[in-house]
Amino acid sequence: MYQYNEYDQTLVDERVAQFRRQTQRFLNGELTADQFRPLRLRNGLYIQTHAPMLRIAGPYGLLNSKQFRTLAHIARKYDKNYCHFTTRQNIQFNWPKLEEVPDILEELARVQMHAIQTSGNCMRNTSTDHLAGVCIDEIEDPRPYCEIIRQWTTLHPEFDYLPRKFKIAVSGSLRDRAATQFHDIGVHIVKNDAGETGFKILVGGGLGRTPIIGQVIKPYLERRHLLSYLEAILRIYNLFGRRDNMYKARIKILLKESGMEKFSAMVEKEWQLIRDGRELSDDRIEAIKAYFNPPVYDPDAAQDQTFEHYQLTDKAFSAWVKHNLANHKIPGYRAVFISLKAPDTAPGDMTDTQLDAVADLADQYSYGEIRITHRQNLVFADVKELDLYSLWQQLDVLKLATPNIGTVTDMICCPGLDFCSLANAGSIGISKEIHQVLDDMDYVYDIGELKINISGCMNGCAHQSVGHIGILGVDKNGSEWYQLTLGGSSENEAAIGDRLGPAIAKDQVTKAITTILDVYVNQRQDDESFLEMVKRVGVTPFKEQVYANH
Amino acid sequence: MQIIKDKEIINNSWSYIADDDALKTGDISVSVSRWKKDKDILIKHQGKIGIRLRPEDTTGDIADDLGNLQLIELDFPSLADGRLFSHAWLLRGRYHYAGEIRATGHYLPDQVFYLSRVGVNAFSPEKPEDLPVVLASLNDFSVTYQCSIN
Numbered sequence: 001m002y003q004y005n006e007y008d009q010t011l012v013d014e015r016v017a018q019f020r021r022q023t024q025r026f027l028n029g030e031l032t033a034d035q036f037r038p039l040r041l042r043n044g045l046y047i048q049t050h051a052p053m054l055r056i057a058g059p060y061g062l063l064n065s066k067q068f069r070t071l072a073h074i075a076r077k078y079d080k081n082y083c084h085f086t087t088r089q090n091i092q093f094n095w096p097k098l099e100e101v102p103d104i105l106e107e108l109a110r111v112q113m114h115a116i117q118t119s120g121n122c123m124r125n126t127s128t129d130h131l132a133g134v135c136i137d138e139i140e141d142p143r144p145y146c147e148i149i150r151q152w153t154t155l156h157p158e159f160d161y162l163p164r165k166f167k168i169a170v171s172g173s174l175r176d177r178a179a180t181q182f183h184d185i186g187v188h189i190v191k192n193d194a195g196e197t198g199f200k201i202l203v204g205g206g207l208g209r210t211p212i213i214g215q216v217i218k219p220y221l222e223r224r225h226l227l228s229y230l231e232a233i234l235r236i237y238n239l240f241g242r243r244d245n246m247y248k249a250r251i252k253i254l255l256k257e258s259g260m261e262k263f264s265a266m267v268e269k270e271w272q273l274i275r276d277g278r279e280l281s282d283d284r285i286e287a288i289k290a291y292f293n294p295p296v297y298d299p300d301a302a303q304d305q306t307f308e309h310y311q312l313t314d315k316a317f318s319a320w321v322k323h324n325l326a327n328h329k330i331p332g333y334r335a336v337f338i339s340l341k342a343p344d345t346a347p348g349d350m351t352d353t354q355l356d357a358v359a360d361l362a363d364q365y366s367y368g369e370i371r372i373t374h375r376q377n378l379v380f381a382d383v384k385e386l387d388l389y390s391l392w393q394q395l396d397v398l399k400l401a402t403p404n405i406g407t408v409t410d411m412i413c414c415p416g417l418d419f420c421s422l423a424n425a426g427s428i429g430i431s432k433e434i435h436q437v438l439d440d441m442d443y444v445y446d447i448g449e450l451k452i453n454i455s456g457c458m459n460g461c462a463h464q465s466v467g468h469i470g471i472l473g474v475d476k477n478g479s480e481w482y483q484l485t486l487g488g489s490s491e492n493e494a495a496i497g498d499r500l501g502p503a504i505a506k507d508q509v510t511k512a513i514t515t516i517l518d519v520y521v522n523q524r525q526d527d528e529s530f531l532e533m534v535k536r537v538g539v540t541p542f543k544e545q546v547y548a549n550h
Numbered sequence: 551m552q553i554i555k556d557k558e559i560i561n562n563s564w565s566y567i568a569d570d571d572a573l574k575t576g577d578i579s580v581s582v583s584r585w586k587k588d589k590d591i592l593i594k595h596q597g598k599i600g601i602r603l604r605p606e607d608t609t610g611d612i613a614d615d616l617g618n619l620q621l622i623e624l625d626f627p628s629l630a631d632g633r634l635f636s637h638a639w640l641l642r643g644r645y646h647y648a649g650e651i652r653a654t655g656h657y658l659p660d661q662v663f664y665l666s667r668v669g670v671n672a673f674s675p676e677k678p679e680d681l682p683v684v685l686a687s688l689n690d691f692s693v694t695y696q697c698s699i700n
Contacts, residue, residue, distance in 0.1 A: 011693045018690050022660060025683075031658075038630060039660055121630065151695040157667035158639050158698060161632025238636045243605075273644065278697065 001062050001369060002147045002291045004112045011155070012109045015116055019043045020102035027099060042122060042160070044115030045101055046421075053419065054093045054101060055118040056108060060128040060146035060170070061089030061372040063113075065359035068370055070111045072355035078104050083355070085340060085348040087412060087463055088167070089127050089372040090118055094419050121249075122160045123153035123234070127169045129177045130373040133292060134328050134335050134381045140189045140197055142172035144289040145226065148280065149187075152227050159234045163241035164249035166234070167206075179374060179490035181205045181214045182466060184251045185233060190220060198222050203233060203263075204255035209458050211465040211496045212252040217264050223285065225271075228278040232271035236263070294330075295367045295382055301332025307385040319441070320392050320403040332385050336366070338378035338395060339402040339410065343435045346428045347413040348376030357398050365391050375412055375451075377405065408450040408517065409435050412463060416456030416473065417480070423456030425473025425480035425506070430454055433510045438517075447517055450530045453488075466490040468531050469516060470497045471509065480506045486516070486542060487534035498539050501547050512546045519545050554684055555650065555672040562674065564621060566602055579623055582607045585615070593618060602654075605633035609640040616647045624670065626655035635668050642669030642699045659683040663690040669699035 004012070019039070026036040040046075044055040056071075071091060075083050078100055084092040096104060108114060117124055126149045133141045149168055153159075159166075169178040172189040180186030186202035199221045205214025221229050237251045240258075255263050311318045326335040338358065340348050350358075358378065362370045365387045366380035373379055378400075383391060395401035404410050411434065414420065416427030431454055438444050453467030457474075464470035470485035482504050485497030504512050519542050524533050534542075551562045564577045569584050573591070579600035585592060592599050600621025601612060612619070622641060624634040634653075641647040652672035653665050659680050662673055666688055675684050 007693050011691065011695070014691045014693070018660075035629070035658055039658070121632075154695050155664075155691065156696055157664035157694075158635045159632070160664055161630055161635065161661075163632075235636055235639075238632055243631060243633075 001064060001143075002059070002288070008151075009109075009112070012112070012114045012116075015043075015114060015155070016102060016105045016109050019105060023099065023102050038120055038161075040101075041120035042117055043101070043105065044118035045098070046119060051095045052098050052101065053415075054096045054104065054115060055086070056091040056093070056113060056115045057118050057125045058085075058089045058091055058372045059150050060126055060132075060143055061130055061374070062143065063370050063372065065362045065368040065370065067111045067113055068355050068359035068362070070107060070113065072352040072359070074104055074107060075352040075355065081352045082349050084346070084415065085350070085372050085376050085378070087374045087376065087461065088118075088125050089130075089374060090125055091372070092415075094415070116154055117160075119165070121162045121164050121166075123156060123162070123166045123168065126150050126153065127167070127178055127183075127374060129171055129173055130371045130379045131177060131326055131335055131381065132172060133294065134326075134330075134333070135173050135175075135177075136327050136329050137174040138172050138329070139174070139191060140172050141289075141292055142170040142178075142187075142189055143292045144285065145172075145187065145189070145199075145223075146170050147288050147291070148226065148285070149230070152230065156234075159238055162234075162238055163243045164246065164251075166237070166251065168230075176490075176492050176494075177374075179463070179466070181494040182207050182211070182463070182490055183214060184237075185230065186214050187226075192220055196222075199226060201229060201233075203267075204252040205494075206250050206252045207460045207463050207465055208250070209247055209460070210250075210252065211460070212256065213494045213496070214252075215255070215260055217260070217267065224279040224281070225275055226280055228275045229267075229271055231274060231278070232267050235270055236266045240266070297330050297333060297382070298384060301330065301384050301386065304332060304384070304386040307388055310389040314389075316396075316403075317389060317392055319445075320396075320401055321388065323403045323407065323445075324401070324405045325388070326379075328382070330382075334383055334385060334388065336380040336383045336388070336391065337373070337405040338380065338400045339404055340377050340400070341404055341410050341435075342399045342402045343409070343439070344432070345399070346415075347411050347431050354398050354400060357394075358400070361391060361394060375410060377410070403441070404444065406449050406451075407444050408447050408452060409438055409444060410451070411435075412451070412453040412467070414455050414461040416454075420456060420461075422459055423473060424458075424475035425456050425482065427454040427456040427462065427471075427473060430471060430473075430482070430506075430509055434513055437510050437514055447521065448529055450517075451489075452513070463490060464488075465496050466494070467497060468534070469513065471513075474503055476503060482506065482509045484509075484512060484516075484546075486539050487531065489531060498534075500539050501543050504546075515545050516542050551674075552678065552681060553652065553672055553674040554681060554688075555652075557685065557688060559681055559685065564598075564600060566623070577621070579621055582612060585612070589615070600650075603634070603637055605631045605637070607637070609637050609645065613645045616641070616645055616649070619647075619649060621650045621652060622647065623652050623654045623674075624665075626653065626657040629657045629661060635664065638665065638668040638670050639699060659687045660690075662687050667694065667698045667700050 188200040201218040202214035371379040455462040466488040488497030577598040598620040
């Protein structure tokens with residue numbers, strides 16, 4: 001993974017010092033709350049329902065064991081012994097004290113971490129595929145390009161006060177696991193006819209209040225022009241994006257209102273004026289790539305016989321193998337999903353003890369690296385099959401081996417009304433209730449791949465509009481109600497879910513979900529997935545049953 | 551009134567003339583619309599001439615006039631309006647304006663490092679007591695990741 005040099009370290013250290021001064025000026029009354037807000041936001045600090053919330057960047061979701069131990073330490077020293085992983089592959093602490101945040105940032109900087117631009121109307125953490133570098137359908141590892149983008153976006157002097165937040169995702173594989181079609185800019189690694197690496201650039205995707213699927217603005221961009229092309233898009237957005245209404249300020253609205261033809265012409269014109277002289281050199285790309293060279297794999301890894309044996313003899317292990325592993329490009333290795341969706345915990349939460357233990361396991365089994373997935377789980381990318389049984393046993397003790405990845409209980413869930421000041425309704429409680437009802441794993445496995453996403457408000461942090469089943473909390477005369485959507489997807493066949501019908505009262509949500517699942521189980525054809533069935537029949541058969549008694 | 555120019559505190563010699571006010575002697579700046587309307591008179595003005603740019607203005611509209619202008623003020627209606635950062639970049643990077651670019655209005659000392667990077671070389675802080683913090687903030691960072699103007 002990328003390692004800071006002195007230059008990177010200086011930048012992060014100077015940022016901490018700057019924020020320490022800003023916090024002090026605020027505490028001294030030299031900055032008003034309104035003046036301090038954009039400054040603290042750009043350092044990840046929100047003021048929440050109960051306390052400030054600090055969001056720390058997980059650069060394209062990739063962390064190491066030392067960084068995990070620091071997160072554990074921060075959870076213990078400054079928080080209530082846990083943290084939360086987000087859909088942007090970031091980490092959140094819910095209980096830090098404002099005056100202690102500079103100290104937290106200083107501790108993070110010591111392990112090459114920061115909270116720069118994790119909120120505010122600026123360019124956010126670049127996200128990518130959690131299986132980057134190891135998956136079998138990869139064209140090229142996206143992480144070097146993510147790092148190049150990370151550096152370019154960090155403290156960009158011209159684009160730090162944008163009309164609204166701006167998110168970039170990069171995918172290097174055939175299967176899009178980074179929801180790139182729902183980002184302000186989606187970057188797809190592609191090859192041209194000559195076999196050269198370049199990028200297909202999408203623009204104007206987004207979730208939130210107005211979910212829109214991104215459109216291709218550049219089918220093939222030579223890789224050396226990556227940063228000048230991003231600059232052209234950002235300059236047009238910065239100059240012409242709406243600033244009169246925050247709900248219409250994302251680039252997707254500019255694109256919609258100006259039309260793709262006009263928008264792309266503006267970007268092209270700008271790009272032509274700046275493209276020469278800003279090229280990424282091959283040397284620079286190769287230098288960054290060198291940080292992401294694969295580890296030295298064991299050439300005999302595929303000789304292992306025990307993995308097969310344990311699958312045959314241990315049913316629980318076999319279930320975990322079936323659901324929580326991904327194939328690896330090297331024979332004898334697997335990528336392991338660590339489920340943060342145990343029945344009795346808030347989705348995406350981890351305790352300090354678990355963080356420390358996972359750091360140790362990463363050192364022992366996966367070259368000391370840990371990835372955060374955009375579905376709020378973790379991945380060990382490089383585990384030998386020989387080690388899987390032992391790793392599983394230890395994860396199981398830690399309650400991190402729930403064999404439910406990709407199933408209906410692997411829900412994305414925002415902090416909701418329990419923590420977030422924006423929320424209209426709770427989301428963690430809903431996920432727990434659904435989890436409790438779906439305790440029969442045979443039934444869960446029979447349902448197959450089904451993604452439920454739960455957001456406590458229409459800002460949509462949990463991406464409910466692209467959930468196979470989306471649950472959106474809404475306020476109805478001071479009480480919590482929920483709007484259901486069906487058929488959304490953030491993958492290759494991107495789709496925004498269709499509304500099922502009127503919002504449902506809180507105590508009816510779980511029943512509605514089980515009703516939807518029953519309709520699927522009873523009416524599916526052959527091995528049709530839930531998403532395929534919704535595409536075939538629409539929402540009507542589900543609607544009829546859910547609202548039958550209303 | 552004092553301002554910062556090229557990292558030094560100096561006395562301000564400029565006055566902004568509102569659109570409805572009569573011109574006066576000395577170094578004056580006017581709005582883009584006033585410049586367009588009274589250009590012929592302003593060119594003959596005894597003293598230097600500048601323009602006060604608002605975020606909604608278009609730098610391209612004054613590109614041909616830059617040779618007549620010794621000052622361009624970037625007038626921040628709020629610290630959140632980032633368009634002026636691009637205007638500064640365009641003035642320096644595209645139209646090669648070499649005169650003074652000065653930030654004025656509602657912005658924070660915490661933004662001057664970025665402003666200096668996109669080509670702003672003078673700062674009129676909202677509060678006079680902020681002069682020292684503006685000066686110090688120009689050195690917030692000794693390293694940068696991107697190419698810009700500075």
